[in-house]
Amino acid sequence: MVEHLSEFTNYSLIHRFIMSHRIQLYGPGSATADEKQSIPRLVSLRSTLLIGIASAVGYSIGLVLGLPRDFWIVITIILAVRSNTNLTITFASMMIMGTIAGSLIAAVITLGTNNLYLLLALLFSFAAVLFAVIGVNTILIQIFLVPFIIILLGIYYPGQWYISLYRIIDVAIGGAITVAMVYLRGLK
Numbered sequence: 001m002v003e004h005l006s007e008f009t010n011y012s013l014i015h016r017f018i019m020s021h022r023i024q025l026y027g028p029g030s031a032t033a034d035e036k037q038s039i040p041r042l043v044s045l046r047s048t049l050l051i052g053i054a055s056a057v058g059y060s061i062g063l064v065l066g067l068p069r070d071f072w073i074v075i076t077i078i079l080a081v082r083s084n085t086n087l088t089i090t091f092a093s094m095m096i097m098g099t100i101a102g103s104l105i106a107a108v109i110t111l112g113t114n115n116l117y118l119l120l121a122l123l124f125s126f127a128a129v130l131f132a133v134i135g136v137n138t139i140l141i142q143i144f145l146v147p148f149i150i151i152l153l154g155i156y157y158p159g160q161w162y163i164s165l166y167r168i169i170d171v172a173i174g175g176a177i178t179v180a181m182v183y184l185r186g187l188k
Contacts, residue, residue: 047185051081054181058174067166076174081182088182091138092175098142099171103164105143106150110161123151 055074062070080092109122130144150164157163 047081050181050185051078054177058177061173061177062170065169067170069163069166069170072167072170073174073177076171077178077181080175080178085182085186089179092178094138095142096171096175098139099146100168101139102143102146103150103168106147106154106167107161107164109147109151110154110159110164114158116155119151119155123148123155126151 055077058073058077059070062073067073076092076095080088080095082088082091109119113119126144126148130141130148133140133144146164146167150167153163154160
């Protein structure tokens with residue numbers, strides 16, 4: 001018990017030391033820590049609101065078009081947004097290209113076989129390769145993620161290969177909305 005109290009006292013002393021030096025850094029007449037943090041908070045709030053509005057627009061478009069998995073549009077919007085315009089455009093286009101390639105692979109697989117054991121083996125294979133390429137390239141991630149999702153849905157809904165087409169449409173809509181949002185954000 002006494003050891004825990006001495007550790008707590010040490011942490012308390014370290015915290016006081018850091019806080020006293022933090023206050024001295026700003027000095028009299030300069031902005032406080034709260035005032036300096038308010039600007040990034042406003043930028044974050046603005047970006048969050050734009051992502052929320054873009055997600056609502058994307059979801060509404062999916063509902064109007066009658067897409068069965070319209071939440072894929074929202075997921076694409078949330079994942080594709082980056083800190084600057086060029087990164088966002090690059091990331092969104094990489095997601096779209098990888099989704100097209102992965103959807104074509106998934107459509108061929110779901111059209112080619114109805115064997116449950118083969119589909120489960122392919123599902124496991126795509127999952128293993130997916131985890132191996134995470135962090136390498138967005139296109140590769142999408143190429144292996146999309147067949148994983150489509151095969152999984154194909155096991156649950158056999159014979160519905162056209163889910164691959166819906167995936168392409170959803171990601172393309174999400175990517176387009178993301179790029180439009182980033183351009184609107186840059187206009188100020």
